[in-house]
Amino acid sequence: MLEFIKSYLTVIVINLIVLVWLILSVVKNKNKTRESLKIALKTFLKTFPVIIIIIIFIGFLLGFLPPDIISRVVGEQAGFLGILVTAVLGSVLFVPALISFPLAASLLKGGASIMSVAAFITTLTMVGIVTLPLEIKEMGKKLTILRNVFSFVFAIIIALIMGVIL
Amino acid sequence: MKPVEISKSNEKIKQKKSLIRDYIIMGAVIVATAVALLIFTDKSGPVLSVSKNYFLELIMILPAVMIIIGLFSVWIPKEMVVKYMGKTSGTKGIFLSIALGMLPTGPLYIAFPMAIALLKKGAKISNIIIFISAWACIKLPQELVEIQFLGIEFTLLRLALTIIFVVIMGIIIEKIIDFTDKKKIKVEERV
Secondary structure: HHHHHHHHHHHHHHHHHHHHHHHHHHHHHHEEEHHHHHHHHHHHHHHHHHHHHHHHHHHHHHOOOOOOOHHHHHHHHHHHHHHHHHHHHHHHOOHHHHHHHHHHHHHHOOOOOHHHHHHHHHHHHOOOOOOOHHHHHHOOOOHHHHHHHHHHHHHHHHHHHHHHHH | HHHHHHHHHHHHHHHHHHHHHHHHHHHHHHHHHHHHHOHHHHHHHHHHHHHHHHHHHHHOOHHHHHHHHHHHHHHOOOOHHHHHHOEEEEEEEEHHHHHHOOOOOOHHHHHHHHHHHHHHHOOHHHHHHHHHHHHOOOOOOHHHHHHHHOOOOHHHHHHHHHHHHHHHHHHHHHHHHHHHHHHHHHHHHHH
8 A cells, every 4th residue: 555655646646636626616616617627628638649649659669679779879878969869859849748758758768868858858848840930920030049049058958967966 | 809719710620620630640550550569469568568557657647637737727817927927027027937937828829929918018038038938848737747757856856957047048038139139229320
């Protein structure tokens, strides 16, 4: 029992928070709660296919690729080049951050370095090549380019610092 | 207000189309996986067990995360974020930009028009950059998933560093924009 609680602590805490909040929300306003559950369901349906695709991808990644290949490309031995590879990958890919965490965890398990994984997550969320046209349209060329270039550089710096500390 | 409504309904149709497309792609991927696993039968064991484990771990946490997103968007509407961001200044402004950006109010493409509206209202460029960056990379419900998969140590360290560098970035970009704008004015004066 204790072992179970320990390994699922995050899950238990999060679900408890949600439960309490949901009860408070129902007590305060039923309609608003119903609306928020509708949004929750919609968000879930929207993310579900991506989740399944990424989970299958993770299965293949860990099932087919031997760990030494992963660690050679993005592991400790790959050094700075490995960080650069994942940073570029994170900038180009358009994966919801929510799903990027299990993906990152699987890379870590497969032999990737902490630095590479940190760079991947940070550029994935901060640098958006796919959303670039939209950002330029709304924010202007100068601000968009500055923001994305700085984000890319800082993501790598964040990754390096994390590698040193962890 | 009319053009906004039209673009909203267009947006809905577009979303529905991309939803259907996503499910078709998912179906195709599942079929392709089944075929691949039938060919490489020796690998099907490891692949399926890895996928199953990750699926279980996600499904224990995702409904809760989705409900948090729903509760946030209903109880803390976008208008409130705009209201508070309009008043931002100084250190308080920086913290407020981060805090408001962290709320799960929607995808990044909503943040851009909001940011521009705020900029026109007089918000500082640095705060806008911080707001957009926080919006993009520090979402409260997502961080719960990050803790689940990458551990609390990794998550907190990455968040702390991200916040520090996002603030630095906001200030640097503001300085650059100010500098180039001034130069432009000078050139125009000379002309």
